[in-house]
Amino acid sequence: MKCLRLVTGAVVGAVVSAGLVAGAQAAEYPTKQIELIVPYAAGGGTDLVARAFADAANRHLPKAIGVVNKTGGAGAVGLTEIMAARPDGYKVGMGTVEITMLPHLGLARFTVEDFTPIARLNAEPSAVTVNADAPWQTIEEFLAHAKANPGKVRIGNSGTGAIWHLAAEAMAKKAEVSFNHVPYDGANPAVTALLGNHIEAVTVSPAEVSSHVAAGKLRILAVMDEKRSATFPNVPTLTEKGIDVTVATWRGIVVPKRTPKDVVETLRSTARAAADEASFREQLQKMNLTHAYADSDAFKAVMEKDNAFFKELMTELGIAQ
Amino acid sequence: MFEFNLLLEGARTLMGQPMALLLALMGVALGIVIGAMPGLTATMGVAILLPFTFGMDPLSGLLMICGVFFGGIYGGSVTAILLKIPGTPAAAATAMDGYALTRQGKAGLALGTAVFSSFLGGTGSVLVLIFMAPILASFALKFSASESFALAVFGLSIIASISGKSVIKGLIAGFLGLLLATVGLDPMGGFPRYTGGYTELFAVPFIPVMIGLFAAAEAFKAMEDPEVRGGIATALGRIIPPWRVYRRMLPTVGRSAGLGVAIGMIPGAGADIAAFVAYNEAKRFSKTPETYGKGEPNAVAACEAGANGCTGGALLTMLTLGIPGDAVTAVMLGALTLQGLQPGPLLFQDHAGLVFTLFAGMLFCYVAMLVVGLGSLRFMGRILQMPKSVLTPTILALCIVGTYALNNSLFDVGIMLAAGVVGYFMQKWDFPASPVVLALIMGPMAEANFRRALSLSDGGLDFLYTRPITVGLLTAAAITLVLPLARRWLAVRSAARVRQDGRQPNGKGAAFDPAASRE
Numbered sequence: 001m002k003c004l005r006l007v008t009g010a011v012v013g014a015v016v017s018a019g020l021v022a023g024a025q026a027a028e029y030p031t032k033q034i035e036l037i038v039p040y041a042a043g044g045g046t047d048l049v050a051r052a053f054a055d056a057a058n059r060h061l062p063k064a065i066g067v068v069n070k071t072g073g074a075g076a077v078g079l080t081e082i083m084a085a086r087p088d089g090y091k092v093g094m095g096t097v098e099i100t101m102l103p104h105l106g107l108a109r110f111t112v113e114d115f116t117p118i119a120r121l122n123a124e125p126s127a128v129t130v131n132a133d134a135p136w137q138t139i140e141e142f143l144a145h146a147k148a149n150p151g152k153v154r155i156g157n158s159g160t161g162a163i164w165h166l167a168a169e170a171m172a173k174k175a176e177v178s179f180n181h182v183p184y185d186g187a188n189p190a191v192t193a194l195l196g197n198h199i200e201a202v203t204v205s206p207a208e209v210s211s212h213v214a215a216g217k218l219r220i221l222a223v224m225d226e227k228r229s230a231t232f233p234n235v236p237t238l239t240e241k242g243i244d245v246t247v248a249t250w251r252g253i254v255v256p257k258r259t260p261k262d263v264v265e266t267l268r269s270t271a272r273a274a275a276d277e278a279s280f281r282e283q284l285q286k287m288n289l290t291h292a293y294a295d296s297d298a299f300k301a302v303m304e305k306d307n308a309f310f311k312e313l314m315t316e317l318g319i320a321q
Numbered sequence: 322m323f324e325f326n327l328l329l330e331g332a333r334t335l336m337g338q339p340m341a342l343l344l345a346l347m348g349v350a351l352g353i354v355i356g357a358m359p360g361l362t363a364t365m366g367v368a369i370l371l372p373f374t375f376g377m378d379p380l381s382g383l384l385m386i387c388g389v390f391f392g393g394i395y396g397g398s399v400t401a402i403l404l405k406i407p408g409t410p411a412a413a414a415t416a417m418d419g420y421a422l423t424r425q426g427k428a429g430l431a432l433g434t435a436v437f438s439s440f441l442g443g444t445g446s447v448l449v450l451i452f453m454a455p456i457l458a459s460f461a462l463k464f465s466a467s468e469s470f471a472l473a474v475f476g477l478s479i480i481a482s483i484s485g486k487s488v489i490k491g492l493i494a495g496f497l498g499l500l501l502a503t504v505g506l507d508p509m510g511g512f513p514r515y516t517g518g519y520t521e522l523f524a525v526p527f528i529p530v531m532i533g534l535f536a537a538a539e540a541f542k543a544m545e546d547p548e549v550r551g552g553i554a555t556a557l558g559r560i561i562p563p564w565r566v567y568r569r570m571l572p573t574v575g576r577s578a579g580l581g582v583a584i585g586m587i588p589g590a591g592a593d594i595a596a597f598v599a600y601n602e603a604k605r606f607s608k609t610p611e612t613y614g615k616g617e618p619n620a621v622a623a624c625e626a627g628a629n630g631c632t633g634g635a636l637l638t639m640l641t642l643g644i645p646g647d648a649v650t651a652v653m654l655g656a657l658t659l660q661g662l663q664p665g666p667l668l669f670q671d672h673a674g675l676v677f678t679l680f681a682g683m684l685f686c687y688v689a690m691l692v693v694g695l696g697s698l699r700f701m702g703r704i705l706q707m708p709k710s711v712l713t714p715t716i717l718a719l720c721i722v723g724t725y726a727l728n729n730s731l732f733d734v735g736i737m738l739a740a741g742v743v744g745y746f747m748q749k750w751d752f753p754a755s756p757v758v759l760a761l762i763m764g765p766m767a768e769a770n771f772r773r774a775l776s777l778s779d780g781g782l783d784f785l786y787t788r789p790i791t792v793g794l795l796t797a798a799a800i801t802l803v804l805p806l807a808r809r810w811l812a813v814r815s816a817a818r819v820r821q822d823g824r825q826p827n828g829k830g831a832a833f834d835p836a837a838s839r840e
Contacts, residue, residue: 042368042369042652043367043371043651043652047368048659051372068729069728069729070728071728072520072521072523072526072728072730073506073520073521073523073524074506074523076520077521077728080520107513107520107523108520109520154777159511160509160510160511162511180779182773182776182777183509183511183773184773185508185589185769188644189588192461192462192588193466195462195644196461196462196463198465198466199777211658211663211664211665211667212643214663214665215643215665215666215667217665217666283375283659286658286659286660286661287655287658288658
C-alpha cells in the first residue's frame, strides 16, 4: 500500500512537475536562439531592415535573433522555408510583398494564408520618375503624352510580375493608357537605364531614386501612396490627380500559421518595442527607408488587400497561373 | 593638380588615423582568406562585414570594406594557382595557366606574378579613379541593353581562345554551359524553364557549378591516383619574378588593367568578365599565343591585372554616378548610404575631404595587399607539401562547406557534387571546364540584353548596326572567332611550304605543330 502510494505520488509529482516545466517553457519563450530567415541576399534593402530589426529586438529578448539569408527564386526559396518551418517561433521570417504576388504567378507553393503576420516594419510606395531632361514637368503632361503615343512610352521595372511592373500596369489601367514595359534585373539597373536616357520612366520607390533626384538628374512626377512622401512633400500623389492607384512594397515579420498564440503574442510585443527603438528608426532613415510600423491586425489587413488586388490585376494581365 | 593636392591632404589625414589603417590591413587579410575559400566571394565577404561597420566611423568602416573587396579579388587566385580551385569566378581564368605553372614546379612564379599584377592593376585603376573620374563617368551611361548584349557576345567568342587543344571540344563545353544557362526564370517574362518545380532552380546556381567543375572534379581525379604524394610538383620555386620576365609582362599588365577599368565601369559586368577578356586580349597581342593554356606567366598577369583593374572602374561609377558597376559595389552603395554619404555627383562636392582620404586609403589597401600577399606566399606554398591523403578530403570538405555557405542550401551542395562528377569525366576526355563557366556568365547576359534591346527598339533589329559601341564589340567578337582559324590556316600553309622547300621554317610558325593540335 505504502509502496503503491509512493509510486502514485511519484507519478503525480512527475506529471505535475512536467506540466509545470512545460508551462514555464512556454512562458519563457524563447529559450534558444531565434532564426530570422531573410529571402533576399545580404546587403540588400530587405536584409538591412532585418538586421536593424534584429539589433533592436535583441534588447527586448532573453535570447538573440540571428539573421539567415536564404536567397533564390525571386524570394520563393526563403518564403517557402518560412512557410514550411516548425511553427514553434524559433524560425521567423522577413515577409515581403511577394507573399501576395508569387502564388498567383504560379511560382510558389504557399499562399498568403500560410503566414501569421506579426508586424509590418517598412513600406515604400511606387513613384513615377523621369529624367530631368525630359519634357514632362507634371504627371498630367506625362500621361497625356502616353495617351497620344500608345505603347511607345518605355517604363523600366525590376522584372516582369514584380512589384514595380504591376505598379506601372495598375497606373496604365486606371489612367487608360498603354506603356511598353521593359524588365530589368532589379530596380538599380532600371534606374541606370533611365539616367542614360534609354527609357522614358521608372516606377520604382522614391528611396531608390532619391540620390539622383537630389543631384538634379531625375525628377519624380507622382507617388502611388495615400499621402505625400515626407522626403518629397512637393510631389503629388496619383490619388490627388484623380487616378485612384496606391501600390507599395512592404517588409515585415511573419511566422508560419499554427504558431502557438502565446509565442505570437511575445513576438508581437517584442516587435512593437523594437520598431519603436530610436536606433531602429535612425538606421532606416539612414538607408532612406520609410518607417511604417503596423501591428499584426493592420498588417493582416494590408496583406489581404494586396492579395486580392494583385490576384485581380494579374488575372487581367494574363500573367496569373 | 587640384586632385593631387587633395590626395596629399587626404594621405596626411589618413596618417593621423592609425585605427583606420589597422582596420584596412585587417580587411585586406580577411579578404584574401575569404577570396581563397571556394564559394566565399568578395561580394559575400563585403555583405557579411557590412553590419560590423555600422558602428565604426565612416573612414574606418569604408576602408575595411575596400580592403575586403580588394583582398577578395586577389585571394581567389591563390587556391586557383595552387590547387586549381578558383576561389572566385574571376580566378577561373587565372586557374588555366596558373595551375599549369604549378604542375611544372613554378608555383612561386605564378603566385608572385599574381600578387604583383594584382597590385599594379588595382593601383592603376585607383589612380584612374582619382584623376579621371569626372571625364570617364558618363561612359557607363552610354551602355544600354544592346551594348551589354554585344559585350556578352564578345565574351562568348572568347571560348575560341580558351579552348586549349581542341576548339571543337571547347565549343561543345561552351554549348553545354549555354544549355545549363537556360535553366531558371526567363529573364523577360519571368516564366520558369526546365526547373522541374524546384524553386532552387529559378536562377542558375552558377557558383556551385563552377566549384564542382573545377575543385570537386580535381579532388575526384586525385582519388583515382593511389600515390600518396601525387604528381604535382611540391616545389614552390622563386617567388619574385626575375626582372626580365617581369619587364616582358608590363605591357600586358597595363593593357589588362585598362580593360579592367573599362569593364568595371559597365553596369552589370564585373571582375569575372574582365579576367576572361584580359586573357583573350593578352593572347591576341602575344608573340607566342600557343604557350597560352600551358603555363604562361603572362596569362596569369593578364587575368589578375584585369580582375583587379575592375575595382577602380566599378568604384568610379558607383561614387560619381551612384550606379554600381558590379555586385560588390552594389553592396558598398548600401554601406556608403548607411554612413550618411549619398553616392552621386554631390558626393565629391559635399564630402571632398573624406572622399580623397578614402582614395589615399585605397592606395594604402593595395600596398597592404602586396605586403600581405608576398609575406604569406611561403606559408601558402606549404599546401603543396601536404600529403594527398589529407589534402584531397580537405578540398572536398571545403567545397561542400563553401557551397553550403553561399545560400545556406543543401540543394546547391547536390548540384556542386553532380557538377564535380561531370567535371571529372570532362577532364578524363579532355574537355576544358572554363568554356562552361564563361557560357554560364555570358549566356544569361546575352539573352536578357538581346531581348531587352528588342523591347526597347519596339521589335526592330537596327540596334545591331546603328550603335557604334555595339558594332565595335560585335566586330571584336568576329575577329576573336576568326583569328585562331586564320592563324592555323597560315601555319598549315607555311608548314606546307617548308616541306616543299625543305627549309627550316622561320620565326613564329616554328613552335606550332598543326598535327598535334588536331589530336
